[in-house]
Amino acid sequence: MDAIAANRSQLAAALARVAAGDRAALRIVYQDTSAKLFGVCLRILNDRSEAEDVLQDVYVTVWRKAGSFDPARASPITWLVAIARNRAIDRLRSSAASRRSEPIETAEDVRDNAPAALDLVVAAEQRERLKTCLGELEERHSAVIRSAFLDGVTYEQLAQRMDVPLGTMKSWIRRGLMKLRTCLER
Amino acid sequence: MSETDHSDTPEGGDPIVAGEYVLGVLDASERSAIAQRIEHEPAFANEVASWEERLGGLADEVKPVTPPDAAWSRIEAAIAAPAPSPAFALGSLWQNLWQNLFFWRSLAIGTAALASALIVAVAYLGTVAAPDRAPLLATLGQQGGQPRFVAAIGSGGSLLIVPASLLTANQKSMELWLIPTGTQARPRSLGLIAPSQPVRITVPPNLVPFVTPDASLAVSLEEPGGSRTGAPSNDIIAVGKLTNL
Numbered sequence: 001m002d003a004i005a006a007n008r009s010q011l012a013a014a015l016a017r018v019a020a021g022d023r024a025a026l027r028i029v030y031q032d033t034s035a036k037l038f039g040v041c042l043r044i045l046n047d048r049s050e051a052e053d054v055l056q057d058v059y060v061t062v063w064r065k066a067g068s069f070d071p072a073r074a075s076p077i078t079w080l081v082a083i084a085r086n087r088a089i090d091r092l093r094s095s096a097a098s099r100r101s102e103p104i105e106t107a108e109d110v111r112d113n114a115p116a117a118l119d120l121v122v123a124a125e126q127r128e129r130l131k132t133c134l135g136e137l138e139e140r141h142s143a144v145i146r147s148a149f150l151d152g153v154t155y156e157q158l159a160q161r162m163d164v165p166l167g168t169m170k171s172w173i174r175r176g177l178m179k180l181r182t183c184l185e186r
Numbered sequence: 187m188s189e190t191d192h193s194d195t196p197e198g199g200d201p202i203v204a205g206e207y208v209l210g211v212l213d214a215s216e217r218s219a220i221a222q223r224i225e226h227e228p229a230f231a232n233e234v235a236s237w238e239e240r241l242g243g244l245a246d247e248v249k250p251v252t253p254p255d256a257a258w259s260r261i262e263a264a265i266a267a268p269a270p271s272p273a274f275a276l277g278s279l280w281q282n283l284w285q286n287l288f289f290w291r292s293l294a295i296g297t298a299a300l301a302s303a304l305i306v307a308v309a310y311l312g313t314v315a316a317p318d319r320a321p322l323l324a325t326l327g328q329q330g331g332q333p334r335f336v337a338a339i340g341s342g343g344s345l346l347i348v349p350a351s352l353l354t355a356n357q358k359s360m361e362l363w364l365i366p367t368g369t370q371a372r373p374r375s376l377g378l379i380a381p382s383q384p385v386r387i388t389v390p391p392n393l394v395p396f397v398t399p400d401a402s403l404a405v406s407l408e409e410p411g412g413s414r415t416g417a418p419s420n421d422i423i424a425v426g427k428l429t430n431l
Binding site: 019020021023026027030034035036038039040042043044052055056059060063064067073074075077078079081082085089090093094126127130145146148149150152153154155156158170173174177178180181184 | 196197198201202205206208209210211212213214217232235238239240241242243244245246247248249250251252253254257258260261262264265399429430
């Protein structure tokens with residue numbers, strides 16, 4: 001079992017204990033994942049205090065919903081990342097910050113050193129597949145998909161950023177998603 | 187697909203809508219509509235979960251940032267309090283009936299009677315709880331009022347409901363209802379209860395799957411012998427959400 005798989009099963013076990021109301025287990029989940037999830041929230045919200053609020057909301061949600069985590073269907077960290085992204089995006093949409101339109105895709109956001117095991121969401125094999133499949137898309141399609149995922153921006157904001165009509169942006173993303181899905185299921 | 191796409195229902199249907207949601211490109215109203223679908227359409231929820239797995243790896247490139255120490259303390263404080271009551275989602279049929287109902291928000295102003303009811307309920311859970319499933323607890327109250335009952339459900343559907351304040355029912359019967367989650371959630375009768383003493387009920391096996399952390403319990407006043415229509419009367423005297431203990 002590699003480090004990521006071991007972490008994955010530890011996290012899944014901790015989540016099962018959280019579902020049974022074990023506060024110490026929530027602490028473990030928090031210690032292992034909060035830096036990653038805070039990074040995700042911060043990237044989307046670009047505001048520390050908003051991101052802190054959302055982070056609290058995320059772990060309270062985990063506390064209450066851990067019972068709905070299904071280890072057969074999702075990996076614990078993708079499940080947690082999904083909660084964090086959903087909360088952060090909902091917050092972004094409801095706040096004035098949603099008018100933000102400057103691209104924050106900068107080189108310094110991308111790590112150049114090897115991240116610790118828990119900083120990685122998926123196992124190497126799965127990551128390679130995603131990379132390969134994104135590489136099979138038209139470059140502009142994969143670029144907007146990455147940027148949408150990381151920054152949580154709307155179709156409209158993406159269209160503005162890339163200076164293309166809204167309909168074109170929808171077409172790029174939808175086409176990209178369809179191809180990506182087919183490729184990943186191959 | 188053409189180079190431009192103005193439609194709201196994309197070619198590719200639900201799988202692509204789910205992908206758009208997970209990607210995060212939809213606006214607030216579209217997102218809340220999708221959140222509703224996830225809640226009520228298991229097939230669509232699966233579609234969303236698949237996309238979360240497919241795209242999750244993109245988060246690998248986000249730089250982890252250690253949150254401030256105070257963040258954990260706030261979380262710890264938040265989970266020490268009872269879960270806040272979310273809006274109660276029910277279909278139009280039941281909407282009016284439930285509109286004026288309130289979910290008990292805090293045990294902070296609980297009475298001695300409530301405390302002892304809780305102790306009885308928790309002690310009961312200790313006797314029935316099996317390790318495979320977390321026991322559920324609900325405090326049933328009414329808008330602006332004191333909590334009236336505490337109910338505990340152990341795995342297998344053994345339920346204990348304890349009055350937490352003095353109640354008189356006059357000539358009426360009190361009936362306990364289980365309100366499952368979801369828009370199609372029709373209240374199901376769990377039987378009659380007593381206003382002045384703990385009552386033990388075994389949830390019928392066909393209703394056990396509906397005993398989930400987001401379901402609710404309610405008590406209605408009915409004609410002696412209980413509701414004859416299979417639905418609660420408009421006279422709901424207490425309602426509360428089941429939460430994991």
